[in-house]
Amino acid sequence: MTEGTPGDASERRPIPQPPGPPVWSPADQAWLVTRHADVAALLRDPAFDAANPADGIRRLTARTDPEARHLAGLLDGMAIFQNGATHAAVRPILKDYVAGVASQWPAVAIEALVAETLAPLAAGTTVDAVAAIADAVPNTMAARGLGLPVADVARLRAMGQEIATIWRPLPPLREARRLEPVAAAVRALLAEAPRTDGRLPLAGTDAVPLADMEFFIITAVVETTASALGNAIDLLARRPHLQDRLRAEPGLMAGFVEEALRLAGPAARLNPRIATARREIGGQVFETGTAVVAVLESAHRDPLAFPDPETLQLDRRGPPLLAFGGGVHACLGARLARAEMAITLQRLVERFRLAPRAEPARRRASRDMLAFERLPIALS
Numbered sequence: 001m002t003e004g005t006p007g008d009a010s011e012r013r014p015i016p017q018p019p020g021p022p023v024w025s026p027a028d029q030a031w032l033v034t035r036h037a038d039v040a041a042l043l044r045d046p047a048f049d050a051a052n053p054a055d056g057i058r059r060l061t062a063r064t065d066p067e068a069r070h071l072a073g074l075l076d077g078m079a080i081f082q083n084g085a086t087h088a089a090v091r092p093i094l095k096d097y098v099a100g101v102a103s104q105w106p107a108v109a110i111e112a113l114v115a116e117t118l119a120p121l122a123a124g125t126t127v128d129a130v131a132a133i134a135d136a137v138p139n140t141m142a143a144r145g146l147g148l149p150v151a152d153v154a155r156l157r158a159m160g161q162e163i164a165t166i167w168r169p170l171p172p173l174r175e176a177r178r179l180e181p182v183a184a185a186v187r188a189l190l191a192e193a194p195r196t197d198g199r200l201p202l203a204g205t206d207a208v209p210l211a212d213m214e215f216f217i218i219t220a221v222v223e224t225t226a227s228a229l230g231n232a233i234d235l236l237a238r239r240p241h242l243q244d245r246l247r248a249e250p251g252l253m254a255g256f257v258e259e260a261l262r263l264a265g266p267a268a269r270l271n272p273r274i275a276t277a278r279r280e281i282g283g284q285v286f287e288t289g290t291a292v293v294a295v296l297e298s299a300h301r302d303p304l305a306f307p308d309p310e311t312l313q314l315d316r317r318g319p320p321l322l323a324f325g326g327g328v329h330a331c332l333g334a335r336l337a338r339a340e341m342a343i344t345l346q347r348l349v350e351r352f353r354l355a356p357r358a359e360p361a362r363r364r365a366s367r368d369m370l371a372f373e374r375l376p377i378a379l380s
């Protein structure tokens, strides 16, 4: 059940790093791990800690800007940057929260939200699929769980995208200074925003204030789902024949969601890991203290794991996808995200034929996240 290679040149974002043995990246000051088996081994090895960009920011600002504490504090609150006791305390809280979201959003509730989201869209028009669909569904789901107005979730996401630009080695001091007031504004907004009923229980810990926990949920959780939906809509819009098949055989949608996550999963690269002991992966020895980056977009095109990797195959069998990470930081919302994607995309193809527009889509300028900022789609 091959649905063809990615369509035209504008779809094919060149993979910066083809799958192969680990390679040193001077720009990242890290080794890049690109083969599926190597990435899986890296993620499951407890000898690798998650790097925390807050450490670098503290070193950078300690002498000149000792008050620059909001930015580092906010980053400390991101579960994906945590290790040891802090992460062990935070993960069960997030697990309970995600269970709460799942019970707030059974399939019928997601169906109703999707129907409401698609209702104002009309055949014969062009929509920005990011704003109208891909952002709208996950923003509303997150807003309900956190008891926030949807507009605040959208504002917090925008601030999160700005703050994410500093998740890199050796950020300049002026960037940290520029982002400190943004981080302060995030915390103030979360502390002061009016809350609606139905907010799910969520607590902070001794190390992580509640507002920082909420910010993580918005940036990591909503951002990934919205980006995954946008990327999948783009893949669909370029394949009219695939839309016909999914319309006729809804049972194939789960296979499409997997392939969309493989070919266009939002996390192109994961946050670096730091070896806490000497380790060997893929024939390369990593000494203690070495930074290693899992490049998911390369591993998902590893022909040893996924033969003929550029073709979209609805019945593809293969090793587990890495789109949701793995090991101690493995995504807690994978099941919910898959359900959200499958329902939204199914109802979308049932209601409309989708086609790309001549006016260009705009991709987010990020090396780590694969996402659209704007995705004009013609509906008929």
Ligand code: HEM
Pocket (backbone or CB within 6 Å): 079, 080, 081, 091, 094, 095, 098, 101, 220, 221, 222, 224, 225, 228, 265, 266, 267, 270, 271, 322, 323, 324, 325, 326, 328, 329, 330, 331, 332, 333, 334, 336, 337, 338
């Ligand atoms: C298609 C959508 C999604 C994708 C591709 C995705 C991907 C990921 C990835 C790759 C990680 C691990 C990052 C790392 O190891 O550096 C992660 C972590 C996480 N995800 Fe997701 N995610 C998605 C949706 C969701 C949803 C809907 C939820 C909850 C409702 C969620 C909750 C979490 C949490 C709580 C973590 C942190 C785990 C930890 O650090 O212990 N995700 N996600």
